[in-house]
Amino acid sequence: MSAAGPSEATLRRLERASGSLATQAVARMDDSLPWFRSMPADQRSWVTLVAQAGIASLVEWCRHPGRPPRLTGEVFGAAPRELVRAVPLKQTVDLIKVTVEVVEERLGQVVEPGEAQALRLAVLKYSREVAFATAHVYASYAENRGAWDARLEALVVDALVRGERPEELPGRAAALGWAATAPVLVLVGHTAPDVDDHHSAVRRAARSLRADVLVGVHAHQLVVVLGGLPDLGPVAEKVSAEFGPGPVVRGPAVDSLAQAGDSAAAALAGLRAAVAWPGAPRPVDADALLAERALDGDPLARTALAQRVAAPLEAAGGGVLDTVRAVLGSGGNLEASARALFVHPNTVRYRLKRATELTGLSATDPRGSWTLQVALALSALDGGRSLWS
Template sequence: MSTRERRRPSSETSRAVDRSAGELVTLAARRMEEHLGWYRDLPAAERSQVGLVAHAGIAQFIEWFRGDEDSSPSAISIFANAPQELTRTVSLRQTLDLVRTVVGVVESHVETLASPGDEQLLRESVLRFSREIAFAAAEVYAGAAEARGAWDARLEALVVDAVLRGEADESMQSRASALGWGDVAHVTFVVGTTPLVNGGAAAAVDTLRRAVRHERVEALAIVQRSRLIAILGGTEDPLAVVSAVAHCFGDGPIVIGPTVPHLFAAGRSARAALSGLSAAAAWPAAPRIVESQALLPERALAGDVPAQRRLIDQVHRPLTRSGQLALLTTAETYLEAGRSLEATARALFIHPNTVRYRLGRIDDLTGFDLTTPRDAWAARIALVLGRLAAAPRMTRLSTTGPLEETSKPAPTTS
C-alpha cells in the first residue's frame, strides 16, 4: 500500500467523524465556558459570534479530513460569518486559545472516533489542521490590523489638520473619540523638521509614535511638508518627553507649544509652536528644544499678534498700573543706560541699591530679569510694543501738514 493510501482514513472513521459534528460543537462550547474567562465575559451577541467561529472550525476540519489532506485548510469559511469588529473584541491570543480548546475536544475523542489503525492518522490530522488554522488566524488578524492602521492614520491626519486650522467641531470630536482621544487631558503641540530616513514620511511618523509610546504618552503625529508634527497627550512635563524623543526629529529647532487642557483647545498650542518654529532662526543661540514662550520676542518681531499681546500683558501692562510709575521709569532708564546700575542711579537721583531693589520688584511683577541680556531685550521690545499700542493711531501722511489722528474727523469739502 502506498504512502498516499496509508494517509487516507477509512470510511468508518470518516463517517464517525462526520456524525460527531454536533456533539463536538456542544462539547467545545461547554469547554470554552468552563476554561476561557474572557469568553464568559463577552456580551451575548459576541459569544454567539465566537460560537459560530468554533462551529465553522469543526465543520471545516471534518470536510478537510474526509477530503484531500494535501491541501491547506481554508480560514475563509471559518471566519466568514464573523464580523470584522470581532477582531477588536477578541484578540489573536484569545483566538489561539479558542483553537486550542476546539483541538483539545477533538483530540479527546480520537479513540472513540477512529477505527482501529486510524488513531494516529486522526491525531496527526488534528494537529496539522490546528497548525494551519493558527497561521490562517494570524493572517486574518494581520490583515485587520493593517486595514485598521491605515484607517486610523487617515483619522489621525484629519484630526491634526483640524487642530492646525482651529476647527474644533463635532466631526473632529467624533474622529478624536474613534482614536481614543475623547478624554485625553494635558495636550501639547510639538513641531520640528522631518528627518531624512529610509521609508520617508511614514517611517518618520512610525518611529516617533513608537518612541513616544515608550514614554507612556499618547501621541498623534503627521508629516506636513518638511515639518514633523506631534500632539502629545497625557503629560504634564512635555519638555522631558520631547527631550527623550528628540532623535526622531530632523536637524534644527524643536518647538513646544503651551500645554492646554484638552485636544479641542490645541489650536492655541499649535499656533504658538508653529509661530515659534518660523521665528526660531532669529535666535541663533536658542536651545534645540525650545518652548514657544521663550520665543516671544522673535515671534512678536515677526508679526505674531498673540505674541505681541502676551509681551504687553506680561511687561508693559503691569508696569503702567497705578502706583508702578517708579518701576516703569526705572525699567526704561535702566535699559536706555545699557543696563548700568550707576548710570541709572545718577539719572534718577537715587542710590544704586534702590535700583537693585526696583529691578527685583520688576522681576517679581513681570517674570523678566532685566539684569540678564535676553530678558532685558525682551522687556525692551515689550515696552516699545506697549507704547505703540497706547499711542494714537495715525491714518495717513499729509504732504502739506502733520499726520492726522484717527480720533480727529476728516475735513469735509463742499
C-alpha cells in the same frame, strides 16, 4: 482525502455532530480558560459559531482534498471582525487547541469502524491549516488597522495644524488610544533627513516615559502632540532628540486636545520666527519667542506682549516703568540708571524686582531686556504714546 482518508459515512456523521462538538468545545473552554468565562455573552456565542464553522469546514476539506483551503472566509467569516479586536492571537490559539482536543477525544463517537486513525490524521493536518489561516487573519487585521490608524492620526494632527476644532476630534483621538485630558502641548520642528519612519521613533521616545502621543508630518515639518502626564517637560526634552537639525519649538500647555490647536499655532509661529534667535535652546518655548514672533507679524504674540508686559508695567505706578526704561537705555547699568532717575541704586533694584514679578522678564537679562524693548516699542506704535511721556 486519499483512499486512506475518512469515508463519506464518517464525514456525514461528523457533520451531524458538528453542533454538539462545538458546544462541548465551548464548555471545555469555559472550564479550562479563566479569561473565556469573563467574556461577554455575544463574544462567547461568536466563538461557538467559529468552532462549529471550523468543524463543518473540516468535513468539506476532507471531501475535496484537491481544493485549496479557504479557511479565512469559511471559518472566521462566521464571526464579526470585532472578535479579532476582542480576542488576542494567543487566546485564539488556545481556543483552537481546545476545539481540536475535543474533536480528537470524541472521534470514537462519529467514525466508522477502523477509520479513527484516518480521521485523526485529517484533524491534525486541518488544524495546521487553521493555524495558518488564524495568523493570516490577525496579520491582515493588524495591517489594515495600522493603515487606518495612520490615516486617522494624520487627520487629527492636520486639523490641529490648520486650527480647526471639529466636534469629532476627541472621538478620533480616543480611537487611536489617546486618553489624556490635561495638560496637552504641541512640539514642532523639522524632520530628520536620514530617518524613514519618524512616527515610530517619536512614539518610542514618548511612550518610554508613559506619555500619550500623536505624530504628523507636514512637508518637512514634524508635529508632535503630547499628553497624559502632569509634567510634560521631560517628555518634550526626550522627543526633541528625534527631530532633525534646527529649532524645536514647544507650544504652551492647554487643558485638552480640543484646545491643542492653540498650542500648535503658537509653536508653528515660533518655528517660523526662531531663525532670529540662533542660540535658542532646544526645545524652546513658543512664549520665549514672543518678541521674534511679534516682529514676524504674529498678531497673537503682539497681543500677548501688550497684555503681559506693556500693560502691567504701565499700571504698576511708583516709577516702575520709568525705571525699566532707564535701565534699558543704560544697557543694564544700575548706578547710571539711579543717577538718571535721582534715586538710590537700591530703589532701582526694588523697582526692577517689581517689574520682573509683573512680567516674568528681567531688564538686566539679555533675553529679558530684548523682549521688554520690543514689547514697549510695539505698544508705543500701537498708540500707547503715554507710556513714554
